Ligand SMILES: Nc1ncnc2c1ncn2[C@@H]1O[C@H](COP(=O)(O)OP(=O)(O)O)[C@@H](O)[C@H]1O
């Protein structure tokens with residue numbers, strides 16, 4: 001099943017993500033796909049709000065992962081932009097966050113394309129397409145080796 005919506009502002013993207021977060025069950029990996037500025041981090045901010053996380057959510061560009069524990073389940077926000085392979089992510093100790101037998105909570109990941117093979121057999125993919133300055137198509141679906 002694929003859900004497609006068009007958001008016409010950053011606020012609407014956050015609201016869509018906030019609502020979507022309420023239906024999420026642990027453990028789950030969510031891959032956010034889209035160009036720079038497409039809205040991946042904006043979506044994550046709304047998603048965190050929907051999880052009941054009250055911290056300030058910022059892009060983990062330099063830390064690669066930020067974790068949040070104040071919500072209804074733990075949430076791990078990754079930005080793999082600076083990584084080049086699955087092995088690099090594993091060397092940093094990230095494998096356990098993508099293993100559904102070990103993960104408790106949600107791993108939400110930007111630029112998973114850079115760490116091919118790290119995602120579990122089944123995951124959620126959210127694709128952001130920039131339609132114009134403030135419009136984004138957001139497509140949510142289940143992906144994996146099924
Ligand atoms: N409909 C929209 N949805 C999400 N972001 C939007 C939208 N319209 C404009 N924007 C702007 O686009 C930028 C998206 O940035 P960001 O979420 O950091 O992107 P990414 O993490 O994909 O690089 C923000 O400056 C945001 O305000």
Ligand SMILES: [Mg+2]
Nearest residue numbers: 040041059110
């Ligand atoms: Mg980002």
